[in-house]
Amino acid sequence: MKTIITVFGSTGDLMYKKLLPALTNLIRRNRMNKDLEILCVGRRDYTTEDYIQEAKKQSLDTLEWKYIEPVIKYVKLDIKEKESYSTLNNIIKKNGQDLDVIFYLAVPPNLFPVIAEGISEAKLIEKNDPSRRIVFEKPFGEDLKSAQSINKKLWHYFDESQIYRIDHFLGKDMIQNILVIRFANMIFESTWDHESIESVYIIAKEKEDIGSRGNFYDNIGALKDMVQNHLMQMVSLIAMEEPATFDETGIRQEKVKVLKNLRIDTEDLILGQYQGYKDHDNVDQNSITETFVAFKATINNSRWNTTPFYFMTGKKLNEKRSEIIINFKPNTHVKKLWPDTDLSKNQLIIRVAPEEGIYFEFNVKSAGLTSDIKAIPMDYCHTCQIPDGNVPEAYEKLILDISNNNPTLFPRWDEIETAWAIIDALDKKLPKPFIYKDYDSLKPKLKNLFKEVI
């Protein structure tokens, strides 16, 4: 069976910077079907040779073109014209009947419905056919209403099992590792609740500003760009119950239950906007879009009801760092054994980016003749385990799973809908963002909620 991956928006940043490198690496690693064609759909007047030349200019890293060049074909189409989809159908049909066809929409979300309709009406995808799948990039809508409206259209044309909604955080190795750390280790699973865990911090800090993405970002902000998707996905994996089965049904079923029980404490919501944000092109001079958000949430179920979950994400901060910090409670019932010593609390940190690994702090007797107790770290470097240092990118894992028709790492519609409902509920209660010069200037605001981690 031949695989055809058709990318709409093949002249965009996502294709050049993420998808082409991921596809190249998958071919190099022998993880793609040997019989593969990548149809790069665009409105620009390119030949395949022109397209490859342009892509070579744009993909500035050390892309190994010899792997991908032979399988690329550029197809010039106007995606708003119905006939374009018949043309595409004819191109695909030339490859015979025995095909696995993936349609990847790397375009702005306002084009999702028109492309979905074109694909469906030209019978490029028919319902109940698992060999035809369609992939949507984030953001999936701008709020609950728009997401529901997009989704309604998609369900008109496709089965849920044919729809892949990307949240690239789920392709990161350490995010996938959360469930292994939790459920494959008795030491953690037996203590993974409010009885043992004092607090959880979910942090995704970025150093970069919005760059030239003013047009997109000013309508979105940090809550919708980061919290609705990446941070909600992280908390659902951290807090979910053990799934009945370790597959897409079992895992997604438990994740959505977490989101349904999650409540954001609006009293403690902190919004910020970095100084100079309004100087970017295409940003409203009176913009109150937040580029930073921090808040506390609770999960109303018997496992978590007294454990606070703290979230922080923002742009133009002191560092790029995504991690999950689990602070265990102090072991107070052994106080009588060491009455004069303040035992450290165990801390587990799941490092997602830029380093990937696990840090765990626990108490030991100090070496030598002393009886002192001290906290020491175990620091596991995940990426160091890969011999050539060639760590697969999140998009590699996600494209591989789409090729293998495995939707486990793709949010199901009810997860997206519930996450939007959480963000929408905040909309009316949002305070005006505080203007911050840098991360240090946010610290006084954060000292109550985040005193342990700032």
Ligand SMILES: NC(=O)c1ccc[n+]([C@@H]2O[C@H](COP(=O)([O-])OP(=O)(O)OC[C@H]3O[C@@H](n4cnc5c(N)ncnc54)[C@H](OP(=O)(O)O)[C@@H]3O)[C@@H](O)[C@H]2O)c1
């Ligand atoms: N870039 C990333 O790292 C990233 C990460 C996560 C999610 N995403 C999402 O991925 C999608 C694409 O992002 P991007 O960064 O690649 O955007 P981009 O650089 O602006 O590229 C958009 C692509 O869509 C095409 N396009 C736009 N309007 C069109 C129209 N009316 N008719 C036909 N083609 C049209 C563009 O064609 P032209 O070249 O002809 O303009 C281009 O190929 C967006 O939904 C974005 O939110 C991107």
